[in-house]
Amino acid sequence: MNNEKTNKKSGFSLRGTNARKYAMVIVLLAIWAIFSILTNGLFTSSRNLSNLFMQMCTVGILTCGMMFIMVTGNIDISLGSVLGTLGALVAVLIIKLDVNPVLATIITLVTGILVGLWHGYWIAYRNVPAMIATLASMTAFKGITLGITAGITISGFPELYKQIGQGYLPKLFLKDANFNDTSLILIVLISIAFVIMDQRTRKSRIEYGFKVSSVGITILKEAIVCLAILAVGSIMVSYRGIPVSILILMIVAYIFNFIANKTPYGRSIYAIGGNKEAARFSGINIRRNMLVMYAVMGLLTAVAALVYTTRLNAATTSAGQAMEMDVIAACVIGGTSPAGGVGTIFGGIIGALVMASLDNGMSLLNLDIMYQYVIKGLVLLLAVAIDAQSRKKGN
Amino acid sequence: MESGNVLEMVSITKEFPGVKALQDVTLKVKKGEIHALVGENGAGKSTLMKILSGVYPYGSFSGKIILDGEEQEFKTINESIAHGIATIYQELTLVRYMDIVENVFLGHELRNSNGSINYDKEYSVTKKALIEVGLDVDPTTQIIQLGVGQQQLVEIAKALVKDARIIVLDEPTSSLTEEETNSLLNLLRRLREKGITCIYISHRLNEIFEISDSTTIMRDGRVVHTCSTADLDENTLISHMVGREMTDRFPHVDHTPGDVVLEIKNWTVYNPEIPGKKRLDNISLQARKGEILGIAGLMGAGRTELALSLLGVYGTDISGEVILEGKPIRHFSPEAAIKNGICYLSEDRKGKGLVLGMNILENTSLANLPALSNRGVINANEERRQAEQQVDKLKIKASSLEQLTGNLSGGNQQKVVVAKWLMAHPKVLILDEPTRGIDVGAKYEIYTIMNRLIDEGVAIIMISSELPEILGMSDRILVMHEGVIKGEFKYGEATQETIMHSAIGGSKQ
Numbered sequence: 001m002n003n004e005k006t007n008k009k010s011g012f013s014l015r016g017t018n019a020r021k022y023a024m025v026i027v028l029l030a031i032w033a034i035f036s037i038l039t040n041g042l043f044t045s046s047r048n049l050s051n052l053f054m055q056m057c058t059v060g061i062l063t064c065g066m067m068f069i070m071v072t073g074n075i076d077i078s079l080g081s082v083l084g085t086l087g088a089l090v091a092v093l094i095i096k097l098d099v100n101p102v103l104a105t106i107i108t109l110v111t112g113i114l115v116g117l118w119h120g121y122w123i124a125y126r127n128v129p130a131m132i133a134t135l136a137s138m139t140a141f142k143g144i145t146l147g148i149t150a151g152i153t154i155s156g157f158p159e160l161y162k163q164i165g166q167g168y169l170p171k172l173f174l175k176d177a178n179f180n181d182t183s184l185i186l187i188v189l190i191s192i193a194f195v196i197m198d199q200r201t202r203k204s205r206i207e208y209g210f211k212v213s214s215v216g217i218t219i220l221k222e223a224i225v226c227l228a229i230l231a232v233g234s235i236m237v238s239y240r241g242i243p244v245s246i247l248i249l250m251i252v253a254y255i256f257n258f259i260a261n262k263t264p265y266g267r268s269i270y271a272i273g274g275n276k277e278a279a280r281f282s283g284i285n286i287r288r289n290m291l292v293m294y295a296v297m298g299l300l301t302a303v304a305a306l307v308y309t310t311r312l313n314a315a316t317t318s319a320g321q322a323m324e325m326d327v328i329a330a331c332v333i334g335g336t337s338p339a340g341g342v343g344t345i346f347g348g349i350i351g352a353l354v355m356a357s358l359d360n361g362m363s364l365l366n367l368d369i370m371y372q373y374v375i376k377g378l379v380l381l382l383a384v385a386i387d388a389q390s391r392k393k394g395n
Numbered sequence: 396m397e398s399g400n401v402l403e404m405v406s407i408t409k410e411f412p413g414v415k416a417l418q419d420v421t422l423k424v425k426k427g428e429i430h431a432l433v434g435e436n437g438a439g440k441s442t443l444m445k446i447l448s449g450v451y452p453y454g455s456f457s458g459k460i461i462l463d464g465e466e467q468e469f470k471t472i473n474e475s476i477a478h479g480i481a482t483i484y485q486e487l488t489l490v491r492y493m494d495i496v497e498n499v500f501l502g503h504e505l506r507n508s509n510g511s512i513n514y515d516k517e518y519s520v521t522k523k524a525l526i527e528v529g530l531d532v533d534p535t536t537q538i539i540q541l542g543v544g545q546q547q548l549v550e551i552a553k554a555l556v557k558d559a560r561i562i563v564l565d566e567p568t569s570s571l572t573e574e575e576t577n578s579l580l581n582l583l584r585r586l587r588e589k590g591i592t593c594i595y596i597s598h599r600l601n602e603i604f605e606i607s608d609s610t611t612i613m614r615d616g617r618v619v620h621t622c623s624t625a626d627l628d629e630n631t632l633i634s635h636m637v638g639r640e641m642t643d644r645f646p647h648v649d650h651t652p653g654d655v656v657l658e659i660k661n662w663t664v665y666n667p668e669i670p671g672k673k674r675l676d677n678i679s680l681q682a683r684k685g686e687i688l689g690i691a692g693l694m695g696a697g698r699t700e701l702a703l704s705l706l707g708v709y710g711t712d713i714s715g716e717v718i719l720e721g722k723p724i725r726h727f728s729p730e731a732a733i734k735n736g737i738c739y740l741s742e743d744r745k746g747k748g749l750v751l752g753m754n755i756l757e758n759t760s761l762a763n764l765p766a767l768s769n770r771g772v773i774n775a776n777e778e779r780r781q782a783e784q785q786v787d788k789l790k791i792k793a794s795s796l797e798q799l800t801g802n803l804s805g806g807n808q809q810k811v812v813v814a815k816w817l818m819a820h821p822k823v824l825i826l827d828e829p830t831r832g833i834d835v836g837a838k839y840e841i842y843t844i845m846n847r848l849i850d851e852g853v854a855i856i857m858i859s860s861e862l863p864e865i866l867g868m869s870d871r872i873l874v875m876h877e878g879v880i881k882g883e884f885k886y887g888e889a890t891q892e893t894i895m896h897s898a899i900g901g902s903k904q
Contacts, residue, residue, distance in 0.1 A: 208776040262772050264764035271761055274750035280708070281747045282762035282815070283733040341752045 024334060024350045031354060035361035043361055046239040053236070054165075054311065056356030057245040058083075061304040062327045063334070063348040064256040065297040070331050071273040072290065073340030074123065074130035076297055078137035079327055082115055083320035085141045086305035091154040091315035094161065101161050109302045115141075116298020120291035138324075146317055155314035164248075165311030168241040180241025187233035187242075191226040198222055245307045249349075252303065257345040269293065273340030329376070330355050333383040354379075401426035401592050402447075402561060407458035409442055409451065416442045417456070418616045424561070424609075427590045429583060431603045431624065434613035435636055436694050436860040440596050443613070444563050447594075448482040449475035473502075481554030482563040487546050491539045496521045498538060499553045524552035528582055543669060544575030551582065562586070563594045568602060569695045570669065580606050598693040600629055600899045612636055630892070633899075637862055637891035644839065645867025647886070648846050652870060653684035656854040657737070657823045662715035664704045664878075674700050674710060675878045682823055682854040687845060689869025690858045692898050697878040698858045702739050702825045706732050720822070733762055736822030740812055742831060742858070744805070748812040751801035755793055756782045758800050758811050763818045785814035789844060806837025813844060824848065827858045842868055862891045876900040 035043040042048060062079055069076050086108050093104035119137065122128040172182040198218070205212050212218070236242050260266040268289050271279040280286055309315050334351030336343030358379065362372045402424040409417040417439045424430045432440050445451050447460065449469035460467045462478055469475040489498045496514065499521045505513045521534040530548040538546060547567060554562050564583075568576045583593055583606060597603055603610060603624065610627055612620040612635040620635045664675040675697050682688050690698050703709035705717060707727030717724045719735055732739065741747035749758055759782040760767055767778050782796055789810045793803060800811055809829070816824060826845070830838040845855055845868065859865050865872055872889050874882040874897035882897035 204776055208780055210776070210779065262775070264768050264771070264773060267757065267761070267764055267773065270753065270757075271750050274752040275746075277743075277747045278750050279761070281706070281729050281739065281741060283728075283730040284761075285728075285730055341750070 021335075021344070021346060024347055024354075028350055028354055028357065031357050031361070035357065035364070039361070039364050043364055046235050048360070048364070049235045050239045050243065052353075052356055052360045053246050054243050055360060056352045057243070057249050058304045058308040058311075059323065059326045059330055059355065060249045060349055060352040061252050061300055061307065062323070063330045063352045064252050064345055065300040066324075066327045067331050067334075067336050067343045067345060067348040068256070068260070068269050068293050069130070069297060070328070070336045070338065071269055071340055071343045072293065073273050073276075074290070075328070076119065076134045076294070077131065077324045077328075078119070078134040078141060079297075079301055080320035080323035080325075081138045081141035081145070082112070082298070082301050083305045083308060083323060084145045084315075084318070085148065086112055086115075086302050087309035087319050088145050088148040088154065088315040088317075090306060091157070091309055092148055094158070095154050095156055101158065105306065108306065109299060112298040112300075112302025112305070113295050114298065115301070116295040117291065119298070120294030123294065124287040124290035145319075149315060149317055151317060153314050153316045157310055157313055162310050162313055163244055165245055165307045165309065166313070167244045169244065169247065171241070179237050180239075183233065183237045183242040186247075187229060187237065190233075191229050194225060194229070195222050245311065248303065248307060252300065253345055253349055260345055265289065265292070270341060273342075275341075326352075326355050329380045329383075332380060332387065335387070337387055338384065351383075399425050401463060403459075403461040404443065404447065405459045405461065407443065407446060407456055407460075409446060409456040416616055417446075420458070420613070420616070420618050422611055422618065423621070424592055424594060427587060427592055428608040429587055429593045429595055429606055431607035431610040432594055432596045432613065433598070433600075433603060433610060433632065433636060435862070437615075438613040438636075439616040440613055441565060442616075444482060444565060444594070444596070447475065447561075447563065448472060448480055476557060476559075479558055479560035480563070481557060481559035481561070483547065483550045483554065483565065483567060485566045485569060487543070487550060489538045489546055489549060492537060494537050495525070495532070495534045495541075495549055495552075498549060499524065499534075499556050503557070520556055521552065524555045525549075527555060528552045529578065542575075543570045544572065544579070547571070547575075547579065548582070551586075559591065561592045561594065563596070565596045566598065566695070567595075568597065568599060572672070576602070598695070598899060600632065603632075604629075614638070629896075633892050633895045637895050644835065644863065646839065646842050646846060647867055648849075649886075650685050650687070650849050650870050652686035653852070655681045656684050656720060657682040657856075658716075658718040659705075660716040660718070662701070662704070662717070663713070664700065664710035665712040667709070667711045673878055675704065678715070678878075678880055680873060680880065682856050684852050684854050685849050686870045687849060687855045687857055687868055689865040689872040690856060690875060691862065691865045691872055691894050692860070692875035694860065695877070696875040696898065698875050699742060699827055700878075701875075702827055702856075702858065705737065705825075706739055733819055736820065737825070738762070738816040738819055738821035738823070739825045740816055740827060740829060742828040744808055744812060744832070748815075749800045749808060752799065754797045754799050755786065755791065755803075755811055756796040759785055759814045759818060762815050766819075781818055782814070785817055789814055789817075790840065804833075804837075806833040806840075809833050809837065809841065813841070817848075821853055823854045823856065825856045825858070828860065829857060830859075830861070830864060838864075862894055865894065866891065874898050 032044060066076060066079070089111060090104050090108040093099040093107060094101050099107075115137070119133055122133040123130045169180060169182045169186065171177070171180055172185070174181045202212050202218060213221070233242070236246070260269070268279065268284045271282065271284060272286055272289060276286065305320070308320065312319070330351035331343065331348050332338060332351070333354050334344070334347030334349070336348060355376065358376055359372065362375065400423050402422070404420065404422040407417050407420045408415070420439065420443060422443065432443070434440050442451070446456055449472045452470045453468035460469065467478060469478070490501065493501070496517050500517050505516050505520075507513045518534055525532070525534060528548045528551050530545055530552065532541070532545065538549070541549065551562065567579060571579065580602065583595070586593065595603070595607055604627075607624045610622060610624045610632070611618055612632065614636060619638070658681045660679050662675055662678040663673060666672040666674040678701060680688070690701075692698050700709050704713060705727065706729050708729065719737070724731075724735060745751060750761070756779060760778045764773065767774055767781070779796065786793070786796065791807050791810045791814065793807065800808055803811065829841050833841070845857070848855060857865070857869060866889060870886050872884040872894065873880050874884075874894055876898055877900060881900060882894070884893065
């Protein structure tokens, strides 16, 4: 290696190291600060933030799938309707038909995948524009939901099953403590796992002879990340513990972030969105990738449906309505470009938090629902405008 | 201004970043003549015509446009149209789902007093124009129902409706059948009788000799010769087209060709857009290990289509055989080609080669991800190591592997695409216009890389429109013309003239 090269920065994360990522976190913290002041600290109480995390969970899970779809320049506007149908399905199976909850869960997840394959088939292999194919589903699944529920609300899940959406990790040892010990252990374990993986990556890079940041900087970086994990975690630990639904979201987000950054599949998705022709000429099977992508979206919709339905402990005919709009907004606010090619899971989750924070904060302020809608709409518009502007500069 | 000239373009110079596209070009066109404009690809013909039609606005070039004795400053396309200049591009620009009337008046609709479109009047005007160009279809026919030749006539009708005095035709016959070509040429003769001037860009010498009154020959952004067509013969014209000095820009090394790696037999492919029209006709060729096979030809000769058909992304009703290392290939797709070791570097670097929003690292590994992965996970360190190797080997100048390819110079962008294909370990590397749009230094480096690959035992097929490059680098040269191989030469046997002769489908000498 020549001298010029050894000076190269050794940043490995591909789409992660942009200023935008930090900007979004700052925006989120600013929103929290403003609401906290306006509500005299009520907004940032452990209890409220825990609730906020649970409220954003469904949208957060869906955002992970939608980010991929939007990166390829496509869309899925049937999410809300499909979520409603899948929620109704699991409710009918368990509550009305007394099906074993495990079996009911599996049936729901498989149905979700089938719905996704259905979308993928029409979009990837029949060249139906994604907007239209999923618009058709948006309408059709509203009807199917009505059919399954016979137009009435189905409620009353078994106590244990409800825990998916409502429950917290149970206390393990210190049943009487005023914090949740299981969650604390989990958070510490996550921090340790992060440090171990980071060290392993560093070692492997050294073996390959790449330049790595100095020991001091590495430790500093690891310390900051661990502190951040502990800070966010402590909010939940000091209330009732980590909600089960948040654990699900964290697992989903981790897996999808991994897919996006470390797998050929993830790379292909970005390439398809960045330049479809170049991707095709590089031997990437665009149709198959898109089919898989929509199938995965279907699976995630089923997971989100389980969380959503059990949190409300009911399947209603209007469940999930317009939820796709929140999901798309979360993606875009989080830096996913509607034009394709650009987007991160991290950003999407922050975007979902921003949307949920606006909802939650404005509700705490008792702001008229009318203003809530208008403000959320304007935030979305602003986010897209900023994206378009930064793109123009890039060119 | 000389009397009798309807148009004079004087001392036109146009620069693109790093390239002088036109240098002190002067074009004089007499009123009512058909003026042929000829030259190799990249000679500057299209650029000159884009200046005339206002695509490149006044101020973006130097020099003067004098129309009927008056200097003009076209800032928009509409201004040049208003002055009676109509350009008919190779790629037709009609709206496919509108009818003929709507297309003819698009953007210049005739209106009633209340502001609505006066379709009836438009209809009658269009009908007259269609009769004039000899197109016997109802003006309410949708464009999509018309053939390419008919669409061309609609374009000309559109020009006539706008009272065009000068019609520029850019390669008008490239996608026409012989019959359609003849009727187009007849139409141009009729228009000439009416005093309409025509600037005719074509690669087909027989058409030029058949129809034009004067000819201007361009080369490398300059006008090299203007005269009456009657004073020209085929050989003089060709020597003017190619007459540049061969300098030592090519590091040619004598190679010893080895075994045949890729063999194509009786390969016939039909044009998917024009049913029944053959795009490639009975092509047979062999590419050998350790040999650069140059494929020469003019634009539209079918060279790129040949490569694309091997990737399974072009053509219908394909017949013939492709044999790789003795085994016939049955499945054609970009994926299969890469697996088989056939790699294609596209002529369209930004459109088909690079993902500009991705960095060097990601672009370099894009065609090779399966091999870089263990159990579905990319080995990031291995990816980086191999990418760094390529960057070093090809001397790609960039601040880091994380630099976006969109921010690189053309030469470095091209090297990144080359790196991508080298990483995929090709047996046959098809390079389509490998040095298009890059500077001389980078060109030389690409040639050096080609020689090194030959030493490593790769078979290279180089498609190029630059004759010096073909002559300087190829061990063997095939010349294509309209989907047919018209000639084969060994290194040192061919001259620019003989190749050009085959490329324009010239008569056998």
